[in-house]
Amino acid sequence: MEEKNGKKSQAIIEVIDFGPLKITGNFLLKDLQRNKEESPAEVNLCRCGKSGNKPYCDESHKK
Amino acid sequence: MEINEGQFSGGRKYKNEDITVYWKPSACIHASYCYRELLEVFDPSRRPWVDMNGSTTDKIIEVVNLCPTEALAWKWNDDKKNDSVDSDQLNHIKFRRPELMNSTDTDSNEQPVSIKIMNDGPIVLKGNFTLAYNGVKKEIHDSIISICRCGVSDHMPFCDGQHRKAGFEG
Numbered sequence: 001m002e003e004k005n006g007k008k009s010q011a012i013i014e015v016i017d018f019g020p021l022k023i024t025g026n027f028l029l030k031d032l033q034r035n036k037e038e039s040p041a042e043v044n045l046c047r048c049g050k051s052g053n054k055p056y057c058d059e060s061h062k063k
Numbered sequence: 064m065e066i067n068e069g070q071f072s073g074g075r076k077y078k079n080e081d082i083t084v085y086w087k088p089s090a091c092i093h094a095s096y097c098y099r100e101l102l103e104v105f106d107p108s109r110r111p112w113v114d115m116n117g118s119t120t121d122k123i124i125e126v127v128n129l130c131p132t133e134a135l136a137w138k139w140n141d142d143k144k145n146d147s148v149d150s151d152q153l154n155h156i157k158f159r160r161p162e163l164m165n166s167t168d169t170d171s172n173e174q175p176v177s178i179k180i181m182n183d184g185p186i187v188l189k190g191n192f193t194l195a196y197n198g199v200k201k202e203i204h205d206s207i208i209s210i211c212r213c214g215v216s217d218h219m220p221f222c223d224g225q226h227r228k229a230g231f232e233g
Binding site for chain 1: 175176177178179180181182183186188190191192193194195196197210211212213214215220231233
């Protein structure tokens with residue numbers, strides 16, 4: 001993700017039609033279910049409930 | 064879901080691309096200049112009652128400046144412009160609500176958006192961010208939004224609580 005003056009740009013949360021929730025920019029992801037915390041440049045979160053790698057999308061929605 | 068509206072410690076605030084308008088309900092004496100002059104933006108019968116897309120930035124500033132109390136005040140979102148505002152801008156926060164001038168409520172001090180994966184529940188987004196869905200982009204300010212993670216909501220992409228009935232695990 002682009003950074004201006006060392007600062008991450010504002011977060012953009014994109015609902016992909018029939019796909020995951022794509023998140024980029026300045027964010028902090030807390031997974032309360034798995035007790036994990038991270039702030040990567042981009043994540044794709046499962047919205048269909050079928051992923052075998054929750055909370056991330058693993059393309060199971062296409063099956 | 065309330066768009067372009069956010070709560071903060073000193074009342075509520077409303078944003079467009081250029082400015083933020085602050086509303087302090089406890090200071091309002093119902094002089095009613097705002098809605099008599101610009102009902103498209105200030106409509107007390109609507110929720111949220113301020114629609115920052117209802118007129119131009121210049122017109123909104125002009126009408127906010129008519130408020131005889133500190134109920135309505137405004138600032139530029141670009142903080143560099145706030146220090147040099149002229150004193151004829153009566154309701155700029157520098158003159159009306161100087162306590163807001165040095166608040167952390169500025170775009171240059173943006174907190175990361177909080178994204179929580181709830182236990183067997185939705186994705187909860189909190190903060191200021193751009194939300195894009197169904198081909199539209201919306202600016203969300205200081206709000207909390209829950210996105211369905213189980214796939215059975217009737218109000219996609221938002222959570223409607225059905226994950227419990229559906230027995231969603233994950």
